[in-house]
Amino acid sequence: MSGIEAALNLHRPRALPARGKLPRGLLARLWTHRGGRIGLILCLILAVLSALGPSILPHEPNWPDYASTLLGPSAEHWLGTDATGRDVLSRLLDAGHRSLGAAMLVLVSIYGIGLVVGVIAGVSGGVVDTVLMRLVDVLMTIPGMVLAFAIVGILGPGFHNLILALIIADWAYYARLARSYVLNAAGQPYITAARLAGVPFHRILIQHIIPPAAIQLAIVASLGLGGTIGAIAGFSFLGLGSQPPHAEWGAMLSESRFYFPIAPWLLLAPAGLILVSVVAVNLIGNALRDVLDSGADK
Amino acid sequence: MAAALAATLIVWLILPLAPGDPVLRILAAQGIDEPNELQIDVLRAELALDRPLPVQYIEWLGRVVQGDLSVSYRTGQPVLTEIASRLPATALLLGTALAFSVFFSLILALIAVHFRDRWPDRIIRAYTQITASVPTFIFALLVLQYVVLGLGIGKVLPRGLGWLVLLPALTLAIDRAGGWTQLLRASLLEHIHSGPVLVARSRGATRWRTLWRHALPNSLLPYITAIGVSLGAMIGGTPIIEEIFTWPGLGRLMLLSIQARDFPVIQAFVLLGALCYVTASMLVDLVSMAIDPRLREAHP
Numbered sequence: 001m002s003g004i005e006a007a008l009n010l011h012r013p014r015a016l017p018a019r020g021k022l023p024r025g026l027l028a029r030l031w032t033h034r035g036g037r038i039g040l041i042l043c044l045i046l047a048v049l050s051a052l053g054p055s056i057l058p059h060e061p062n063w064p065d066y067a068s069t070l071l072g073p074s075a076e077h078w079l080g081t082d083a084t085g086r087d088v089l090s091r092l093l094d095a096g097h098r099s100l101g102a103a104m105l106v107l108v109s110i111y112g113i114g115l116v117v118g119v120i121a122g123v124s125g126g127v128v129d130t131v132l133m134r135l136v137d138v139l140m141t142i143p144g145m146v147l148a149f150a151i152v153g154i155l156g157p158g159f160h161n162l163i164l165a166l167i168i169a170d171w172a173y174y175a176r177l178a179r180s181y182v183l184n185a186a187g188q189p190y191i192t193a194a195r196l197a198g199v200p201f202h203r204i205l206i207q208h209i210i211p212p213a214a215i216q217l218a219i220v221a222s223l224g225l226g227g228t229i230g231a232i233a234g235f236s237f238l239g240l241g242s243q244p245p246h247a248e249w250g251a252m253l254s255e256s257r258f259y260f261p262i263a264p265w266l267l268l269a270p271a272g273l274i275l276v277s278v279v280a281v282n283l284i285g286n287a288l289r290d291v292l293d294s295g296a297d298k
Numbered sequence: 299m300a301a302a303l304a305a306t307l308i309v310w311l312i313l314p315l316a317p318g319d320p321v322l323r324i325l326a327a328q329g330i331d332e333p334n335e336l337q338i339d340v341l342r343a344e345l346a347l348d349r350p351l352p353v354q355y356i357e358w359l360g361r362v363v364q365g366d367l368s369v370s371y372r373t374g375q376p377v378l379t380e381i382a383s384r385l386p387a388t389a390l391l392l393g394t395a396l397a398f399s400v401f402f403s404l405i406l407a408l409i410a411v412h413f414r415d416r417w418p419d420r421i422i423r424a425y426t427q428i429t430a431s432v433p434t435f436i437f438a439l440l441v442l443q444y445v446v447l448g449l450g451i452g453k454v455l456p457r458g459l460g461w462l463v464l465l466p467a468l469t470l471a472i473d474r475a476g477g478w479t480q481l482l483r484a485s486l487l488e489h490i491h492s493g494p495v496l497v498a499r500s501r502g503a504t505r506w507r508t509l510w511r512h513a514l515p516n517s518l519l520p521y522i523t524a525i526g527v528s529l530g531a532m533i534g535g536t537p538i539i540e541e542i543f544t545w546p547g548l549g550r551l552m553l554l555s556i557q558a559r560d561f562p563v564i565q566a567f568v569l570l571g572a573l574c575y576v577t578a579s580m581l582v583d584l585v586s587m588a589i590d591p592r593l594r595e596a597h598p
Binding site for chain 2: 137138139141143144146147148149150152153154155156157168226229230237238239253257260264267271274275278279282
């Protein structure tokens with residue numbers, strides 16, 4: 001372990017929820033947390049809008065109408081139209097479906113890969129552990145964004161390549177955390193108690209080691225979702241993610257930045273949505289950490 | 299150092315997944331859209347692209363160790379020359395941003411702890427919360443639209459560098475300093491009730507003095523570490539920030555190279571990122587040992 005991790009306390013054993021069961025009524029406890037409640041409401045709205053997105057569009061999102069370009073907000077176009085006369089609200093909804101869906105896909109993937117690799121490394125130990133952790137060490141030498149840029153550069157710009165790049169660039173960190181959580185859980189006294197009581201190894205693993213590690217990793221993941229949303233928007237802003245004519249919040253920002261003096265809503269609407277999404281998931285992440293991490297202390 | 303070189307292997311492992319033939323792309327970039335067999339074969343042999351990939355990698359590695367980073371597909375210039383011409387601009391931007399961030403976060407954290415739970419602390423805490431949720435490039439975009447274009451301050455297209463670095467550097471710094479302030483504030487709060495601080499206080503030292511002289515040195519370790527880690531993230535963020543502020547640095551070279559699929563430059567960028575990370579963590583370890591005698595005893 002280098003000084004960096006030691007000082008950041010990445011591996012500091014945290015108080016675990018006993019036996020790693022989710023505290024009863026997690027949603028209810030998030031609801032009583034002030035930030036958690038706001039985050040839940042915002043996330044619910046965003047999730048419903050993104051899930052329904054493509055089916056409730058008032059207009060065709062990629063259909064230019066050169067007779068009505070750069071219109072301000074009106075009854076026909078609630079958020080106005082862009083430089084080629086496309087309805088901004090429709091494009092925002094369509095983009096939300098794409099942006100938030102991709103962010104979730106990336107996060108679920110790195111969470112899954114990280115957890116599996118971490119559990120394998122932590123449980124098997126020995127050569128397997130050494131090899132996997134060396135791989136993780138090497139991957140983590142390259143700053144995540146640099147690696148993501150490089151992978152997009154090799155595979156070529158495109159939304160699928162971007163998702164793949166972010167997964168390859170970010171899973172290593174989760175694998176390392178998962179491994180430390182697994183080792184931490186395996187060292188708890190109740191594991192020794194279970195082994196003395198004759199519980200078979202696979203049951204200890206499934207019931208007592210994986211769940212607490214999975215919960216702790218979920219807290220980290222919920223705090224990482226905001227960064228992923230920002231990264232997807234950032235790459236698309238540079239033209240390396242979603243390709244035209246498909247709408248994506250970051251891509252909409254770059255399409256509209258030069259019309260800002262005459263049509264500021266074009267830029268402010270997607271920027272606002274990205275901000276709201278990141279704030280919402282960060283609120284939930286912080287609330288989850290408060291609720292779950294303090295659970296065992298009380 | 300070995301880890302940084304090993305890191306480049308990752309990129310080479312992805313190379314076979316790259317669509318299209320690099321030779322055709324290079325020729326197309328040189329204006330030859332329908333090359334004949336001879337042209338293709340000559341260029342392929344020239345760039346050693348006809349050899350198996352492991353051989354290519356080892357040869358590449360051998361040249362890198364001697365300081366030769368191959369030739370850019372896009373411009374035909376040595377990659378090292380390309381990078382050297384862009385490096386000063388990025389170094390100036392990141393260096394200035396780093397200096398501002400450290401300055402801001404130190405001052406803000408000390409103020410926040412000194413006025414704990416009073417209004418200056420609340421404002422600073424709100425600021426750290428906001429920076430945690432605003433992606434850097436959106437903040438930069440809004441700064442550009444409102445400050446530069448809206449108020450007419452500064453030029454967007456820099457002719458020379460110089461003081462024009464202030465705007466992008468301040469933007470980066472305001473965004474980056476939030477997290478560091480939060481970290482240092484939490485760390486200071488942990489130490490403000492520690493034994494030595496209380497002793498100094500009871501012997502008549504003022505609150506500022508105990509904070510500055512006794513709590514701060516003890517709180518610096520996680521802060522310095524976070525700065526070291528952030529350096530990598532700052533380098534990774536340069537393409538976006540340089541694109542927005544049209545800053546002629548490495549980030550925009552990276553973007554040009556990505557659009558042209560200029561593999562040698564992309565590989566060099568990865569190597570550079572990894573080297574920066576390794577150097578930063580070594581520096582962090584050294585500085586940590588310099589300020590914390592306990593670490594010196596642990597690693598003699």
